[in-house]
Amino acid sequence: MPGNRNIDIQLFLNTNRFSAFQWTVFALCFSIVLLDGFDTAAIGFIAPSLVVEWGVPRPALAPVLSAALFGLAAGALFTGPLADRFGRKLVLIFSVLVFGLASLGSSLSADLTMLTVFRFVTGLGLGAAMPNAVTLMNEFCPDSRRATLTNAMFCGFPLGAALGGFLAAWMIPLWGWRSVLQLGGIAPLILAVLLVRFLPESxxxxxxxxxxxxxxxxxxxxxxxSVKDAASFTMSEPGGVKKGQSGPVIVVSGSYVVGSLMLWISYFMGLVIFYALINWMPILFKDAGIDPRTATLISALFPLGGVGAILFGWFMDRYNGNWIIAIGYGLTAIFIYAIGQSIGTIALLMAIVFIAGTLMNTAQSSMPALAASFYPTQGRATGVAWMLGVGRFGGIAGSYLVAELSRRQLTFAEIFMVVAIPGVIAAIALVIKQFVHPEKRIVGLASVAGTLAH
Structure with missing residues (x-):
């Protein structure tokens, strides 16, 4: 029979071992992010087949390739507040169903217009799924492992994208490009059933x-x-949050608005760099005199280092997350600038591109964990989702940045110097966040208990 004990949720999570049940939550959220990565990248893998089958010029693919980016931004911006109001589980299941069904719809497309519409709807679901998976996972983690586990879960995205490439290379010759989208639709629908059955609410x-x-x-x-005799449950939250405040109100309130803006700027600038380089490096290297095959192979080194986010998560659980990621962005800027100075030596260029990519992807992949730890429960889904949503516009801007720099006839070295600047801006934004909202580290269970008692 329940007694009269009051249990603090976070103290409970901090003082009990990470259970098989929590690992199940991790596995389900990881699977969501993995399929998110697969479906986001799928259009790039099938694009050459579209050119051949439909006889369309490559520039005509631009709306299809960018449709999901706009959907991702809209999905993140609009569903974060819904998750703070109606729950993480409900929004997650709905978003997985949306991008699964939309991917199946994409496989039935008869022309580019139809495919563009379905890719936008796919993006809506993908944009809703990612921040809510991050939020739900974060809210089942002990303080000492939160960033490590959240970052490890986020690594599902690049792994899903890579898996999509391997599967597409095998499936398209056998069954055609539609089979990739069919797999990207069926797998989420199966996962949605598992989420209904096994995923708990936060x-x-x-x-x-x-x-x-x-x-x-x-x-x-x-x-x-140990909670079988608990009569009530409570949890501590940062100061400045009023009971009943909605997520959007909290995110832009006086207590959080500066930190929110700095998170948005950092994530936006990170995606400016990522999309500027991932879309344009092969062309820039080719124009600089490197043969096309070598240019492609060197460029492929850039996105490989995302799994390094687990290491950053480990550091963030022990030291100040703002400083850790700011240093990552600062080093990213240095190595991107160095790419522009290394064109004469292929071996050196390969090493610098790989290091720059590892730093860039690690810093960027660590941002959702930083945002999740910054906001209180009432505004966490909105805070994470809005950072990801605003950041997507950085991806769109990055895609156009290098085109504009090339139009202005900047040299190879000058282009990389300009692309490095967003890394400096991202680092400065996180330094400002630290000074305005100093991150407090909790050391030891005694300190935890003392903090939660207030």
Whole structure:
């Protein structure tokens, strides 16, 4: 029978081992992000087949290639507040269903216009899924492992994109380009069934929204039966949050607005760099005199280092996350500038491109964990989603940046010097965030208990 004990949720998570139940939450969220990466990248792998089958010029593919980016931005911006209001689980299941069904619809497309519409809808679902998977995972983590586990989950995205490339290379010759989109639709629908059955609602969301003691206890009992006699559950939240405030109000409130703006600027600038280089490096290297095959291979080194986010997560769990990621962006800027100075030596160029990519992808992949730790439960889904949504416009800007620089006839070295500048801006933004909102590290369980008691 329940006693009269009050349990603090975060103290409970901090003092119990990471259970098989929490690993299940991790696996489900990782699968969501993995399929997100697969479906986001799928259009790039099937684009050459579209040119051949439909006889369209390459420039005509631009709307199809960018449609999902606009959908990603819209999905993140609009569904974050919905998740803070109606729950992480419901929005996650709905978003996975949307991008699964839209991917199946894409496989039935008869022309570019139809495919563009379905890719936009796919982007809406993908944009909604990513921030809510990050938020839900974050809210089941102990403080000491939060950034490591969140970053590890986020690594599903580049792995999904890479898996898409390998599968597409095997499937398209056998069954055609539509088979890739069919797989990208069927897998999310199967996952949605698993989410309905096995994914719990965020425990912090449940407490924040005053779900019944029995509902909260039932979830926590799957982590440890030490809560079987709990009569009530509470959780600590940062100051400056009023009961009943909506997610959007919290994110732009006086207590959080500067930090929100700095997170948006950093993530935006990171995607300016990523899309500027991922889309244009092969062409820039070719124009600089490197043969096309070598240019492509060197460019492929850039996105390989995203798994380094796990290492950054480990550092963020032990040191100041703002400083860790700011240093990552600062070093990114230095090495991107160095690419422009290394065109004469292929071996050196390869090494610098790989290091620059590792730093860039690691810093960028660590941003959702930083945002999730910054906001309180009531505004966490909105905060993470809006950062990702605003950042997508950085990806769009990055795609056009190098085209404009080339039109102005900047040299190879000058282009990379300009592309390095967003890395400096991103680092400065996180330094400003640290000074305005100093990150407080919690050391030791005694300190945790003392903090949660207030």
């Amino acid at each position: 425990i912090r969301y449940m407490v924040a929204n005053q779900r019944s003691v029995e509902q909260v206890r039932a979830v926590l009992m799957r982590i440890s039966n």
